[in-house]
Amino acid sequence: xxxxxxxxxxxxxxxxxxxxxxxxxxxxxxxxxxxxxxxxxxxxxxxxxxxxxxxxxxxxxxxxxxxxxxxxxxxxxxxxxxxxxxxxxxxxxxxxxxxxxxxxxxxxxxxxxxxxxxxxxxxxxxxxxxxxxxxxxxxxxxxxxxxxxxxxxxxxxxxxxxxxxxxxxxxxxxxxxxxxxxxxxxxxxxxxxxxxxxxxxxxxxxxxxxxxxxxxxxxxxxxxxxxxxxxxxxxxxxxxxxxxxxxxxx
Numbered sequence: 001x002x003x004x005x006x007x008x009x010x011x012x013x014x015x016x017x018x019x020x021x022x023x024x025x026x027x028x029x030x031x032x033x034x035x036x037x038x039x040x041x042x043x044x045x046x047x048x049x050x051x052x053x054x055x056x057x058x059x060x061x062x063x064x065x066x067x068x069x070x071x072x073x074x075x076x077x078x079x080x081x082x083x084x085x086x087x088x089x090x091x092x093x094x095x096x097x098x099x100x101x102x103x104x105x106x107x108x109x110x111x112x113x114x115x116x117x118x119x120x121x122x123x124x125x126x127x128x129x130x131x132x133x134x135x136x137x138x139x140x141x142x143x144x145x146x147x148x149x150x151x152x153x154x155x156x157x158x159x160x161x162x163x164x165x166x167x168x169x170x171x172x173x174x175x176x177x178x179x180x181x182x183x184x185x186x187x188x189x190x191x192x193x194x195x196x197x198x199x200x201x202x203x204x205x206x207x208x209x210x211x212x213x214x215x216x217x218x219x220x221x222x223x224x225x226x227x228x229x230x231x232x233x234x235x236x237x238x239x240x241x242x243x244x245x246x247x248x249x250x
Contacts, residue, residue, distance in 0.1 A: 008078035012039045015047030020245040022088045024050045025095030028172035031056045041238035055168035064171040068179040072101030088116045094176045096122035113189040120194045123206030125181035134173035148227040187214040194221045196229030
């Protein structure tokens with residue numbers, strides 16, 4: 001696959017050549033390596049690829065992007081060589097918005113949406129909340145990270161590491177909080193939404209609102225846990241993905 005050499009795409013395990021492909025989009029402040037456990041859980045039946053945003057890990061020297069549209073435009077371009085075959089998308093938190101926008105670009109540009117969009121830990125694109133965490137000082141941003149329990153406490157107490165993660169984190173928060181869905185944006189593929197039952201960033205009604213963004217089938221699955229429920233439910237989520245993508249296997 002030519003695209004695997006692209007700076008945007010990572011593959012941590014070799015999946016079956018004739019199996020379905022799942023492209024994963026990280027959360028705000030997250031990196032491609034967040035999906036190593038999910039990739040490992042799916043490796044026997046699914047080819048898992050993860051998107052690496054600029055401004056983190058091996059792309060730390062690059063300036064981060066500040067809008068969901070910029071992230072989606074560049075990710076869509078990087079995925080181009082893969083999009084002549086069936087591809088599913090998985091996005092967690094901010095990644096769900098980026099995945100949705102990539103799916104929208106696939107439909108409008110190529111005439112074909114992904115075989116399935118998996119949206120995790122994120123309310124629907126049109127379910128707007130007034131938020132301004134990206135405008136807070138560093139302490140305010142750190143408090144929100146603690147609230148969501150998505151960052152290792154050791155990192156939050158290390159000034160040097162904080163200096164590396166806070167700039168891209170702030171840019172990602174800005175991207176999410178200034179995002180506005182294109183009016184009428186709607187896919188025609190299945191949309192599977194997954195949330196934690198204690199996630200303060202999305203409630204059941206906001207999750208169900210994803211159904212307004214597709215003419216295809218819609219399902220909502222609720223797991224125990226908060227915003228990062230996925231860390232405790234890798235196997236269950238992997239099983240759900242396998243079942244959903246099974247018809248796509250050759």
